[in-house]
Amino acid sequence: MPVGSAVGGRPPSEAPLRILAIASGGAIGTLARYGVERTVAVPDGHFPWPTFLVNVTGSFLLGVVVVLVVERWPPTRFVRPFAAIGFCGGFTTFSTLAVEVTQRAQHGHLGLAVGYLAASLVVGVVAAALGMLAARGRLFPPWGTPIPDPDDIAVFRSRPSTRASDDKGTGR
Amino acid sequence: MIIVGLAVAGALGAVLRYLVDHSVQRRIPSDFPVGILLVNLSGSLVLGVLTGSALHHGLSGTWLTVEGTGFVGAYTTFSTFAYDSVRLAENDQWGYSLVNVLVSLGAGVGAAAAGLALGSLT
Numbered sequence: 001m002p003v004g005s006a007v008g009g010r011p012p013s014e015a016p017l018r019i020l021a022i023a024s025g026g027a028i029g030t031l032a033r034y035g036v037e038r039t040v041a042v043p044d045g046h047f048p049w050p051t052f053l054v055n056v057t058g059s060f061l062l063g064v065v066v067v068l069v070v071e072r073w074p075p076t077r078f079v080r081p082f083a084a085i086g087f088c089g090g091f092t093t094f095s096t097l098a099v100e101v102t103q104r105a106q107h108g109h110l111g112l113a114v115g116y117l118a119a120s121l122v123v124g125v126v127a128a129a130l131g132m133l134a135a136r137g138r139l140f141p142p143w144g145t146p147i148p149d150p151d152d153i154a155v156f157r158s159r160p161s162t163r164a165s166d167d168k169g170t171g172r
Numbered sequence: 173m174i175i176v177g178l179a180v181a182g183a184l185g186a187v188l189r190y191l192v193d194h195s196v197q198r199r200i201p202s203d204f205p206v207g208i209l210l211v212n213l214s215g216s217l218v219l220g221v222l223t224g225s226a227l228h229h230g231l232s233g234t235w236l237t238v239e240g241t242g243f244v245g246a247y248t249t250f251s252t253f254a255y256d257s258v259r260l261a262e263n264d265q266w267g268y269s270l271v272n273v274l275v276s277l278g279a280g281v282g283a284a285a286a287g288l289a290l291g292s293l294t
Contacts, residue, residue, distance in 0.1 A: 019187055026186020027179040030246045034178055037241065055250040062251035063258070081190075090186045092250035094276070096241070098216035098284035099223050106285070117277060120250070125273075128254040 014077065021078040025086015029058075033091050045109050048100045051093065052120055058092035059124045063131025072135060174234060181242030189247050204268045205256040208249065209276055215248035216280045220287020228292045 037050040065083045069076060097120055105113035133139040193207035200206050222240045225231040253276055260269035 019190075022186050022190050023183035026246050027183040030178055030182025030185070030242055031175065033245060034237075034241055055254075058251040059254035062255050066255060085190055086186050088251040089189060089249040090182050090246035092252075093245040094212040094248035094250045094253060094280060095215040095219035095244050095284070096248075097250060098212075098280040099219050099288070101281050102220065102284040102288060103223075105281075106288070117281070121273065121277060124250060124254040125257050128251070129258045132255075132258065 017078065018081045021081035022086040025082040025088075026090035027086075029087040029090030029092075032087075033093065044103060044107055045112070047112065047116060048096075051096050051100060052116070052123075055092045055097065055120055056123050056127045058088050060127040060131040060134075062088040062092075063128040063133075064135045067132045067135035174237060177234075177238040178242040181238050182246040185243040185246030189249060203260065203263070203265060205252070205272060208252050208256065209272065212248045212253060212276055213279050213283045215244045217283040217287040219244045219248075220284040220289075221291040222287075224288040224291020224293075226291075 033054050036054050040050050042048045042050065062084055065080070065088065069080045069084070073079075097117070101113045101117045104110075104116065130139060189208075189211050192211050196207035196210055197205075219240050222231065222236055222244065226233065226236040226240075253272070257269050257273055260266070260272065
């Protein structure tokens with residue numbers, strides 16, 4: 001069972017469901033990318049905005065999803081296969097970027113090719129980092145309050161006396 | 173109809189990426205994302221061939237969309253590449269992160285160029 005062993009320690013019977021989650025996420029992500037690429041036709045010699053936007057937003061989203069799944073949420077089985085491997089993986093694309101860069105370089109737009117490649121790398125990596133920070137509550141306080149560290153939550157749970165502060169109206 | 177073809181191709185591409193990535197990482201256990209690197213390089217080569225065939229040998233636009241945009245587009249991934257680069261840097265594996273960025277982009281563009289040349293020839 002190569003697929004079963006690939007998921008590491010889980011019962012093999014779960015592997016088909018993981019594959020199904022990846023397939024559905026991949027299908028939806030691909031259609032979403034096609035929708036973005038269709039809205040703007042990019043002539044050769046111009047900056048490929050659709051691919052750039054897809055890759056940058058997908059990188060941000062993947063940063064958010066992976067941190068939520070790995071660090072924030074209780075263990076989930078199908079969120080990562082569906083949202084991360086399936087949707088974000090299928091939504092973003094590396095091959096289109098590589099071909100677009102090559103075509104622009106070959107058609108005499110070397111500056112555009114290098115600029116597009118560099119912009120995709122820098123903005124994409126920064127977007128992934130910002131997504132990770134946002135999911136950790138370090139980027140901006142979502143819904144008005146920073147997400148506490150898991151350690152802090154453990155302290156709260158082990159010391160129920162701190163709940164008394166809620167009654168005084170200072171807790172939240 | 174093209175929507176159905178794209179959805180099926182995207183599903184297959186994403187699943188193939190997962191299978192290739194896992195079988196590679198199982199054989200070469202490393203923090204370096206060699207599985208995704210191989211996926212992105214092979215996909216860039218194949219998309220180059222498909223694009224070259226479409227430009228010079230009349231591969232239909234519909235097939236280029238389904239196979240190229242759908243299958244190869246979903247097979248390769250930019251988001252995991254970006255995330256891995258940040259993750260490696262965060263773990264103080266700056267060398268891995270830098271090598272991942274340079275090899276992915278350099279060899280990716282090289283693979284696409286080789287693919288375009290191949291697709292124009294055959």
